[in-house]
Amino acid sequence: MKMLLFIVAVAITVAAVALFIRGAFTLYRRISAGVPSPERLGPVGPRLGAMFAEILSHRRFTARPLVRIAHWVVMVSFVLLVPTLAIAYVQVLDPSAELPLVGGWVVWQWLLELFSVGGLIAIVTLFVVRLRHPSDPDDAASARDWRSRFFGSTRWQGYFVEAVIAAVLVCVLVMHTLRSAALARYPETAADGSWLHYPLTFWAGQLFWNSAPAVLEAGISTAAALKIIVSMVWLGVVGSAATMSVAWHRFLGVVNVYARRELDGRPALGAAAPMLVDGRPFDIRDIDDLDEDATFGIGSIDEFGWKGLLDFASCTECGRCQDLCPAWNTGKPLSPKLLTLSLRDQAAGGAHTADVFAALRSSGAQSADGATATLVPTVINPDVLWSCTTCGACTDQCPVDIEHVDHVINLRRHEVMVKSDFPEEFGSLYGNLDTKGNPWGLPPRQRVDWAKGLEFDVPVLGVDVESAAEVDYVLWVGCSGAYDEKGKKTTRAFAELLHLAGVSFAVLGEAETCCGDSARRTGNEATYQGLAVQNIETMAEFGVTKVVASCAHCLNTVGREYAQLGADYTVEHHTQVLNRLIREGRLTPVAPPEDERVSITYHDPCYLGRHNDETAAPRELLAAVNAAPVVEMEHHAKQSMCCGAGGGRMWAEESLGSRINAARMDEAVATGAATVATACPFCSIMLGDAASSRDDAPVVTDVAHLVLAGVKRGLNNPNPTAKEA
Amino acid sequence: MKILTCVKYVPDAGDEVGFESDFTLGRTGPSSKLSELDEYAVEQALRLRATIDGATVTVLSVGPAEAEVALRKALQMGADEAVLVSDEAIAGSDVFGTAAVLIAAAGYLDEVGLVMCGMSSTDAGIGALPALLAEALGWPLLSNAAEVSVEAGQARIVRSDEFGTRVVEAALPAVVSVTDQSGEPRYPSFKDVLAAKKKSVTTIGLAELGVEAALVGAGAARVQVTAVVRNPERAAGRVIVDVDGSSVDDIVEFLAAATK
Numbered sequence: 011m012k013m014l015l016f017i018v019a020v021a022i023t024v025a026a027v028a029l030f031i032r033g034a035f036t037l038y039r040r041i042s043a044g045v046p047s048p049e050r051l052g053p054v055g056p057r058l059g060a061m062f063a064e065i066l067s068h069r070r071f072t073a074r075p076l077v078r079i080a081h082w083v084v085m086v087s088f089v090l091l092v093p094t095l096a097i098a099y100v101q102v103l104d105p106s107a108e109l110p111l112v113g114g115w116v117v118w119q120w121l122l123e124l125f126s127v128g129g130l131i132a133i134v135t136l137f138v139v140r141l142r143h144p145s146d147p148d149d150a151a152s153a154r155d156w157r158s159r160f161f162g163s164t165r166w167q168g169y170f171v172e173a174v175i176a177a178v179l180v181c182v183l184v185m186h187t188l189r190s191a192a193l194a195r196y197p198e199t200a201a202d203g204s205w206l207h208y209p210l211t212f213w214a215g216q217l218f219w220n221s222a223p224a225v226l227e228a229g230i231s232t233a234a235a236l237k238i239i240v241s242m243v244w245l246g247v248v249g250s251a252a253t254m255s256v257a258w259h260r261f262l263g264v265v266n267v268y269a270r271r272e273l274d275g276r277p278a279l280g281a282a283a284p285m286l287v288d289g290r291p292f293d294i295r296d297i298d299d300l301d302e303d304a305t306f307g308i309g310s311i312d313e314f315g316w317k318g319l320l321d322f323a324s325c326t327e328c329g330r331c332q333d334l335c336p337a338w339n340t341g342k343p344l345s346p347k348l349l350t351l352s353l354r355d356q357a358a359g360g361a362h363t364a365d366v367f368a369a370l371r372s373s374g375a376q377s378a379d380g381a382t383a384t385l386v387p388t389v390i391n392p393d394v395l396w397s398c399t400t401c402g403a404c405t406d407q408c409p410v411d412i413e414h415v416d417h418v419i420n421l422r423r424h425e426v427m428v429k430s431d432f433p434e435e436f437g438s439l440y441g442n443l444d445t446k447g448n449p450w451g452l453p454p455r456q457r458v459d460w461a462k463g464l465e466f467d468v469p470v471l472g473v474d475v476e477s478a479a480e481v482d483y484v485l486w487v488g489c490s491g492a493y494d495e496k497g498k499k500t501t502r503a504f505a506e507l508l509h510l511a512g513v514s515f516a517v518l519g520e521a522e523t524c525c526g527d528s529a530r531r532t533g534n535e536a537t538y539q540g541l542a543v544q545n546i547e548t549m550a551e552f553g554v555t556k557v558v559a560s561c562a563h564c565l566n567t568v569g570r571e572y573a574q575l576g577a578d579y580t581v582e583h584h585t586q587v588l589n590r591l592i593r594e595g596r597l598t599p600v601a602p603p604e605d606e607r608v609s610i611t612y613h614d615p616c617y618l619g620r621h622n623d624e625t626a627a628p629r630e631l632l633a634a635v636n637a638a639p640v641v642e643m644e645h646h647a648k649q650s651m652c653c654g655a656g657g658g659r660m661w662a663e664e665s666l667g668s669r670i671n672a673a674r675m676d677e678a679v680a681t682g683a684a685t686v687a688t689a690c691p692f693c694s695i696m697l698g699d700a701a702s703s704r705d706d707a708p709v710v711t712d713v714a715h716l717v718l719a720g721v722k723r724g725l726n727n728p729n730p731t732a733k734e735a
Numbered sequence: 736m737k738i739l740t741c742v743k744y745v746p747d748a749g750d751e752v753g754f755e756s757d758f759t760l761g762r763t764g765p766s767s768k769l770s771e772l773d774e775y776a777v778e779q780a781l782r783l784r785a786t787i788d789g790a791t792v793t794v795l796s797v798g799p800a801e802a803e804v805a806l807r808k809a810l811q812m813g814a815d816e817a818v819l820v821s822d823e824a825i826a827g828s829d830v831f832g833t834a835a836v837l838i839a840a841a842g843y844l845d846e847v848g849l850v851m852c853g854m855s856s857t858d859a860g861i862g863a864l865p866a867l868l869a870e871a872l873g874w875p876l877l878s879n880a881a882e883v884s885v886e887a888g889q890a891r892i893v894r895s896d897e898f899g900t901r902v903v904e905a906a907l908p909a910v911v912s913v914t915d916q917s918g919e920p921r922y923p924s925f926k927d928v929l930a931a932k933k934k935s936v937t938t939i940g941l942a943e944l945g946v947e948a949a950l951v952g953a954g955a956a957r958v959q960v961t962a963v964v965r966n967p968e969r970a971a972g973r974v975i976v977d978v979d980g981s982s983v984d985d986i987v988e989f990l991a992a993a994t995k
Binding site: 297302306427429434437440445452453455535 | 747749750751766768919920921922923924925926927928929932
């Protein structure tokens with residue numbers, strides 16, 4: 011019988027390995043067909059370091075600590091059990107066989123036992139997590155299904171992968187149990203079969219002490235054969251389905267993490283990836299050298315770099331991205347997961363699994379199945395592409411480092427720069443940016459109107475001061491800060507605070523233009539670079555090096571993206587500067603008397619929190635001016651929810667689903683706070699709009715106003731005993 | 736067949752507009768550009784081109800050398816060629832002088848089968864030019880079109896105004912002016928911008944057109960501007976607060992005063 015089992019095991023192994031190699035080769039061919047991206051291969055040392063650090067720590071598994079631990083245990087048990095699969099072939103024939111070298115070693119045996127039992131508990135946990143988020147992709151109308159992060163994930167594949175792991179682990183534990191019984195029952199081998207060697211299975215093994223040795227041996231042989239057969243069924247199935255990324259992520263995810271965009275462990279957020287033309291970053295200053303047939307952005311699947319194709323092939327369908335996506339959660343057809351899966355399946359020829367197809371269809375993302383060369387509008391519905399606010403929640407959440415935001419921007423670049431096909435509202439946005447240098451099309455001479463009526467002068471570079479070296483900071487006002495009524499008030503409040511703290515600053519005045527964020531994130535790289543180059547030249551003229559901005563988008567664009575065009579500034583957010591001024595004692599905010607204090611909640615601007623890692627400074631400021639920590643909304647800090655204005659959505663109608671700002675205001679209202687503080691003019695506008703349409707809404711204001719009020723309280727009442735804070 | 740599209744280089748409506756001592760427009764303003772209303776004419780010309788076999792779009796402007804900016808924009812949008820008539824003698828021309836130059840240019844260019852115009856310029860806002868061109872060319876005028884199509888040598892427009900919606904047809908050649916309801920002008924893709932860099936703007940003077948300098952310019956202008964007066968600043972509006980219908984009398988009183 012042993013021989014029969016062995017033959018079956020070997021036969022199925024040969025078939026499965028052949029299928030797997032074929033699948034792996036298919037994937038290799040498919041992914042390596044992508045545009046060369048040599049920068050993603052090296053430097054090998056730091057990349058390997060980053061890869062191991064990320065995978066071993068599971069640090070990209072943010073939130074959901076239970077899933078993080080369970081997945082980590084399953085991952086380690088998978089790696090540990092690979093050698094035991096090899097020895098299983100011998101064990102079918104000789105049940106007493108052990109792994110060479112480590113086989114009877116106590117440390118190895120403890121590890122195996124711990125991770126086998128732990129892995130079994132963990133995989134059952136993950137299985138239960140999946141079952142608790144049921145999803146029927148044919149039923150998008152059902153809030154329960156639609157809200158599930160597994161909505162649109164291929165259900166049988168998830169259950170299959172988890173069941174295989176559970177089955178293999180059960181086989182391992184059965185083998186250990188019977189082996190310990192076989193050894194422990196005889197005095198001469200009892201020491202080798204003791205609890206010291208089988209710390210967890212020894213106790214169960216006692217049940218079999220009375221079984222005949224032949225029965226134990228047959229049991230071990232059978233379990234070993236089953237372990238092989240189950241493993242090989244998995245290998246064969248996975249090999250036959252190259253788009254079964256929930257299984258392939260074990261291998262591809264590792265490579266994807268190795269090839270991640272940022273080597274410092276940050277997600278692919280902050281600066282958008284440069285637009286590549288023939289493999290080189292596009293630079294508007296070299297426009298005359300452009301090839302006549304140059305193409306911009308990504309219009310078909312074969313224009314992705316191989317890292318992009320690897321992204322799609324590595325998706326585990328875990329749906330963390332979908333779970334936090336502001337567009338998806340307000341009923342728009344965009345799900346970052348389904349977008350990724352659409353592209354994954356497109357790279358494989360266009361066919362979807364039943365669940366993915368049903369989810370795409372029922373969410374309105376796609377109406378027909380089938381492969382075509384152009385991505386938008388056939389594979390990717392324009393409503394999907396243009397619903398993205400580039401908030402970065404998806405990319406921040408992704409445990410395998412998929413770069414959703416960069417992909418969206420690259421797809422948009424093709425739509426705008428090659429096809430000139432985009433939501434109508436962006437036409438006037440681009441026109442205004444191109445001719446007036448601001449989104450509203452207002453005259454540049456009104457850029458310093460915000461400073462009218464202040465009790466001190468705001469010097470303008472090139473007019474009142476010659477060089478930025480004469481002042482501590484250049485205040486980057488931004489278009490909202492210069493033209494929008496709310497924004498102007500915030501700029502005034504911040505300028506007053508700088509003045510009170512004795513910090514000198516100057517502005518660029520009429521010479522400042524829009525930073526270009528909205529142009530860039532809607533795919534208009536040409537307009538973005540036109541504005542950026544103009545600003546960079548202006549700032550070079552005055553020797554600007556230190557900048558402070560009160561807009562999170564300006565902070566990101568001027569601070570992180572202008573560097574791609576050769577600029578080098580230190581750009582800080584106003585909340586960061588204010589926080590430091592308070593710490594240095596140059597500003598002393600005083601909390602209101604206890605009976606006047608109200609609770610404050612804080613809305614994290616995406617481009618401050620997720621894109622620029624600053625979630626602490628505004629909270630510290632608010633705690634200082636209110637003598638109490640902020641009341642947090644359901645989604646906050648890195649898991650915050652967008653106001654709806656990012657990615658150029660500020661300028662477009664929101665006609666699909668419900669409104670993102672209203673959904674965010676629901677969360678703010680639920681905290682019971684009387685004030686929603688934020689730190690970005692776009693957020694102030696969006697949340698202000700949401701607040702104005704309901705009676706129970708808190709007051710929406712920028713952190714700077716609250717700090718200024720606190721500082722003025724201190725100035726009006728210099729008695730230190732009033733400082734309860 | 737050429738679709739000749741007349742466009743004007745105008746100061747940006749949002750900017751402070753300056754005037755010379757003779758009340759002609761100051762050309763040193765911060766940003767002058769292709770008149771927004773003429774962008775609609777370019778857009779419709781481009782859309783018609785796609786429906787007519789062998790049609791090309793030529794944009795034509797009369798103005799200073801800087802007017803090339805406006806023509807460049809039209810080329811980026813997709814026009815095939817651009818002609819600028821620029822001559823010091825033209826400076827100060829009124830609408831009749833401008834029309835005379837445009838008519839001569841239309842004759843100078845071959846195979847013009849259709850002339851397209853915006854409904855009016857955004858600076859002077861006279862809106863008489865399409866009619867003057869049609870009159871002088873002896874062609875039918877289809878004015879203020881919200882929709883335009885050409886089929887089998889026949890132009891057809893839909894005009895919507897306070898009198899209703901009318902469909903008007905005429906045989907080509909014809910002059911068509913379009914309104915800002917005719918369809919949003921396209922934003923040129925970057926591919927188009929690059930392609931436009933290879934196109935050139937042909938600049939010609941009065942001599943090439945055979946127009947006598949004495950017929951154009953400030954001296955020949957039949958319209959004389961005698962003064963330029965700034966509009967009064969807009970006063971704040973009056974807010975009438977309604978409490979259970981109390982506003983009715985106030986509104987009636989306001990309307991009565993306004994219509995006196």
